[in-house]
Amino acid sequence: MQELIINILLGVVILTAAGLLIFIGSRKGGMTKKQRTMMIRILISASALLGLQFVSAEMFDTLDVYLFPSAGRWIRFACYLIDYFIIGYDILKKAAKGIKNRQVFDENFLMAVATIGAMALAVYENGEYLEAIAVMLFYQIGEWFQGYAVGKSRRNISNLMDIRPDYANVERDGKLEQVDPDEVGIGSVIVVQPGEKVPIDGIIVEGNSSLNTSALTGESLPREAKVGDEVISGCISMTGVLKIQTTKEFGESTVSKILDLVENASSRKSKSEDFISKFAKVYTPAVCYSALALAILPPLVRMLFMGLAADWGVWIYRALTFLVISCPCALVISIPLSFFAGIGGASQQGVLVKGSNYLEILSKTKVVVFDKTGTLTQGVFEVNGIHHNELENAQLIEYAALAESASSHPISKSLQRAYGKEPDRTRVSDIREISGNGVIAKVDGIEIAAGNDKLMKHLNIPYIDCHQTGTIIHMAIKGAYAGHIVISDIVKPHSQAAIASLKSSGVEKTVMLTGDAKKVANQVANSLGIDEVYSELLPAGKVEKVEELLRMKLGKAKLAFVGDGINDAPVLSRADIGIAMGAMGSDAAIEAADIVLMDDDPMKISKAIRISRKCLRIVYQNIVLALVVKFACLILGAFGIANMYLAIFADVGVMILAVLNAIRCLFVKKL
């Protein structure tokens, strides 16, 4: 029965190998030279083995008559031995080298000992050579598949992440020339044609186009760009020809920075990876010594204490089975591959993770702390309401804008924006700024006071408080109250959904920190459904609050801080994990944060957490799967239930499953 199964399997192997050689091997870049040779060896060896299967030991024995006694036995051995060498010579060579270099416990050594042992047992019994060769054959097939699958997925993931521009167009003597982007100096003008990638950061000096930033941000909506706009490298110009004056060297451009970051991300190893490589170092020698013990101790015990036959052959066979199971490769390969795929998938969605370790921490995040301005709100202050005014709205805004025209305060900028025209400064005179209160100035000769309640009190003008939250600018014209203007930050459209989505993906507590007034902060927090608010904090106060929150959290829960990276670098680095958002083009933010969200959509935070959870789930699945199967096989092997076939299929099978499972990390678009 078992023999029949093996014969069928050999047939399948032969057909598959031939098919792979014809269809993939002939394609350019389908297989490396090494892989091709190996596949040919597998094909030859499997065919020879299947052929030898149909010639029984008795048929060889008939040769005895023509030659010398027991010639058939030795000729049969020679035939199998040749086949064994065809499939396994490189393993034997490596094993020998390993012993010479005192690096004994590697998988080559294990396979060599296991199969040579099985061959020796077969010679001794003139029995089944099939097993030793088949085990070596299936091991080689497993290795081949692993090398091929890992190599292919490695290339695929790298390609996905590869946003590296190959060339830059430079105009020379009226003609376009393609040059290496490395050679373009700061301040030179490059030309980007429709469909091409912007190779270097710069400012548009001619032309307009819509830019596809999806490679950087995962955002599919194109962005319009016109003369004077800054463009960052990695965007694809879709409609028009752009002339761009570069502001950075290629090496300093966004695209190079991102590539560098993502490529090096998997070098920062996670705890699970460390665990596995430590485990592998202990596991292989441990299994080898147990195999030795299994080969020697039970027969001795049987002989000396139980008065039974030693059964050396049986126990040595069981020990050899142990060796086959002891290769840790399935385990070692699948973990970094999972992380690599996870980081690759995330970067496609505009979430840059700086290391496998951060992906791991992110998955354990239970507390998310937000900065308010620029993170949950747009950080752009706008006029949101005008109340209690007797003048026309536009007239009041005009007065306010003119009175504040000398100031560069964000509030005055929002007034200018609301006014919509360039303020005519000649209409303004006698500007007096009262620090912390507001401005008094003459516009067209009329005295205008614009400022907060303190200013009104100072001027002894009765004012009406506002029920809305935000910054209130009270206006007085010729000493009489003329109403107030409310300026407030606008909450981002997705903020509320983002908080809800965080909750549903397992975050227990959301906290908002802000330097803003309590009333404003509470109102924003309530509207978004945030659990805790700490307001009126100075930058140093934010660090203290985060430290306090770090002390409060329980056990292994991690705390993430989300900011826009502009003035919260200390907090970003103090939290367990710092997330900077809207960081496209901001070096400081990319530097300080552990995870960088390329656009400023807060929904990406929960997406990042979900990606990390999925990735870690797959990592744990793989660890558990590999360990359970290996230990089950070890136990079954020790009791003689599992034979070498089962051991090698378990080994190869687990590895294939683990690799396929790891690839799932790449599919994160719909999370």
Next chain:
Amino acid sequence: MKKTYKIEVDCANCANLMEDAARKTAGVASATVNFMTQKMIVEFADGTDPKNVMQDVLKACKKVEPDCEIEL
């Protein structure tokens, strides 16, 4: 000083062994092998010549994994 080298190695466990071997080489402050991107990042101790050190690293790596390659 930190330098990155392209490497060629077939199996992940062998990459780990190479990392170990590189770390133990004299003159290497720290070493990381990234199997996925096939790169070795080596940080050299102060006052050492990367070229000489890398020769030793290559030798040490060849010892643990005869099939590996480091582009120096």
